[in-house]
Amino acid sequence: RGLLVDGAAYEAESVLLATGGMSYPATGSTGDGYGIARRAGHTIVPPEPSLVPLVIREKQCRDMMGLSLRNVTLSLYDGKTCLFQELGEMLFTHFGVSGPLVLSASCHIPQMEPDRYTLGIDLKPGLTPEQLDLRLQRDFQLFQNRTLFNALSKLLPKGMIPAAIQLSGMDGNIRVNQITKAQRLAFGAFLKAFPLTVQGFRPISEAIITRGGVSVKEVSPKTMESKLLPGLFFAGELLDVDAYTGGFNLQIAFATGYAAGCSM
Numbered sequence: 320r321g322l323l324v325d326g327a328a329y330e331a332e333s334v335l336l337a338t339g340g341m342s343y344p345a346t347g348s349t350g351d352g353y354g355i356a357r358r359a360g361h362t363i364v365p366p367e368p369s370l371v372p373l374v375i376r377e378k379q380c381r382d383m384m385g386l387s388l389r390n391v392t393l394s395l396y397d398g399k400t401c402l403f404q405e406l407g408e409m410l411f412t413h414f415g416v417s418g419p420l421v422l423s424a425s426c427h428i429p430q431m432e433p434d435r436y437t438l439g440i441d442l443k444p445g446l447t448p449e450q451l452d453l454r455l456q457r458d459f460q461l462f463q464n465r466t467l468f469n470a471l472s473k474l475l476p477k478g479m480i481p482a483a484i485q486l487s488g489m490d491g492n493i494r495v496n497q498i499t500k501a502q503r504l505a506f507g508a509f510l511k512a513f514p515l516t517v518q519g520f521r522p523i524s525e526a527i528i529t530r531g532g533v534s535v536k537e538v539s540p541k542t543m544e545s546k547l548l549p550g551l552f553f554a555g556e557l558l559d560v561d562a563y564t565g566g567f568n569l570q571i572a573f574a575t576g577y578a579a580g581c582s583m
């Protein structure tokens with residue numbers, strides 16, 4: 320029993336493979352373990368990025384680069400089915416969106432297909448549609464002689480106003496006292512579901528974790544020992560186990576490492 324490294328044999332009762340995933344390769348986790356496990360006969364569930372920023376089709380994200388949103392509700396949809404919805408923080412980048420809400424949403428995308436998934440940002444989650452409409456009426460009253468473009472400064476971050484107007488289909492040059500009730504309601508509905516189209520994940524090198532890895536069907540859950548090759552143990556992100564943000568991935572690494580350590 321043991322290891323062969325560059326032709327040199329090392330005897331050992333047990334060997335633990337804990338090389339991590341392939342996210343953030345600068346940390347040393349370059350995915351070597353998948354090949355080693357495969358050569359030992361194990362099945363590798365294809366590694367994919369998870370907890371990863373999302374590339375967005377709408378070019379307006381680039382215009383809002385650096386803008387972060389707090390206390391917004393982000394929803395992820397597959398068609399009409401909502402896969403994820405949470406209140407929190409996110410930010411716009413040159414490629415699309417990132418930040419805690421987006422990373423969490425990314426792990427609810429089962430398989431990436433460009434344009435299949437959409438995001439909706441509720442920019443005013445604390446207001447019902449009726450309350451938001453009253454708020455719009457108040458602001459439009461206050462700025463009644465201004466254009467829509469110049470009447471949203473109390474409602475939206477400055478950097479977001481051009482994108483909101485473009486994506487809502489409203490005319491930014493219209494005077495707010497000329498906006499019809501139907502237009503105002505439609506704009507309110509837009510602010511409750513600011514729509515973005517997901518084009519893809521950012522590369523796995525930018526993902527916080529790698530999902531996929533050594534199939535857990537081939538590993539004893541109590542001892543972390545290979546069911547195929549006695550004496551070979553696994554721990555951590557190399558395994559096909561992944562979780563949400565919040566320390567759960569470190570917990571997986573600690574718990575599987577402990578279980579393996581106790582059994583070797």
Ligand SMILES: Cc1cc2nc3c(=O)[nH]c(=O)nc-3n(C[C@H](O)[C@H](O)[C@H](O)COP(=O)(O)OP(=O)(O)OC[C@H]3O[C@@H](n4cnc5c(N)ncnc54)[C@H](O)[C@@H]3O)c2cc1C
Nearest residue numbers: 337338339343346347348351527555556566567568569572
């Ligand atoms: C930026 C960032 C933030 C994160 N934040 C959190 C968080 O807040 N909470 C959370 O739960 N998780 C977080 N994670 C994920 C968490 O860090 C990992 O899930 C966890 O570290 C996995 O532990 P591991 O021991 O399996 O692998 P790793 O920590 O990746 O360790 C694997 C080790 O194996 C070494 N190695 C790889 N290949 C070889 C080889 N061929 N020969 C020798 N050595 C090799 C690597 O150099 C590395 O030291 C974060 C990850 C990143 C990148």
